[in-house]
Amino acid sequence: MSLTNILLIYIYFIIFATGGLAIYGIISKNNLIKKIIALTIFGDVVNSLIIFIGYRLVPKPLPPILPSLNPDKALYKLYVMSSVDPLPQALVITAIVINVAVIAFLVFLVVRIYNSYGSIEYDELIRIDRGGST
Amino acid sequence: MIEFPLLLIAYFSTLGLVFTYFALRDKDLIKAIIFSTIQSISYALIYGTLLAPDILLVYLAVGFGIYPILLLYAVSKTRRYEKK
Numbered sequence: 001m002s003l004t005n006i007l008l009i010y011i012y013f014i015i016f017a018t019g020g021l022a023i024y025g026i027i028s029k030n031n032l033i034k035k036i037i038a039l040t041i042f043g044d045v046v047n048s049l050i051i052f053i054g055y056r057l058v059p060k061p062l063p064p065i066l067p068s069l070n071p072d073k074a075l076y077k078l079y080v081m082s083s084v085d086p087l088p089q090a091l092v093i094t095a096i097v098i099n100v101a102v103i104a105f106l107v108f109l110v111v112r113i114y115n116s117y118g119s120i121e122y123d124e125l126i127r128i129d130r131g132g133s134t
Numbered sequence: 135m136i137e138f139p140l141l142l143i144a145y146f147s148t149l150g151l152v153f154t155y156f157a158l159r160d161k162d163l164i165k166a167i168i169f170s171t172i173q174s175i176s177y178a179l180i181y182g183t184l185l186a187p188d189i190l191l192v193y194l195a196v197g198f199g200i201y202p203i204l205l206l207y208a209v210s211k212t213r214r215y216e217k218k
Contacts, residue, residue, distance in 0.1 A: 034216065037167065092189055
């Protein structure tokens with residue numbers, strides 16, 4: 001097994017471990033702000049996996065930017081042979097912007113919950129909802 | 135040199151895993167926000183190493199600016215310490 005394969009397996013293992021840790025945080029942490037922090041981390045993991053699809057394992061990969069305004073045939077050939085895929089990057093830009101909007105909505109929801117119920121702990125909120133007191 | 139970007143990505147993702155663990159473990163929410171900001175910067179550097187410079191610029195602004203400001207606003211309006 002070559003060094004490239006070992007590194008690829010290691011990177012996938014670490015990124016999936018981070019994703020698992022983030023899902024654990026979303027499900028089992030009791031504080032709502034901690035859940036939001038875990039949600040931002042999970043968004044990072046998913047975006048990096050999507051960008052990893054478009055990466056190209058050639059000796060000198062190029063960013064998806066044409067370096068000249070009037071390119072000739074050789075430049076196009078170099079671009080096609082060694083540039084990374086720009087489509088996952090465009091999708092990820094959109095996903096990041098949507099993520100920011102969702103996180104802002106959740107933050108103001110948490111502040112509203114605290115103003116109404118006086119707590120941001122999940123089990124206390126369940127107890128208040130079932131008719132008990134804090 | 136196919137391996138050099140992969141080595142950089144392996145280093146930054148390990149850094150992200152360690153700071154994810156710290157951010158989820160800490161009971162002080164402001165410390166947790168700082169750890170998750172460091173994790174965001176390491177993932178932004180992963181995006182830059184994967185040759186997506188536009189996402190590097192966007193994600194530095196988002197992960198270093200907007201997320202911590204929103205979360206610190208929420209902490210300032212609610213409680214700083216997690217219970218238990």
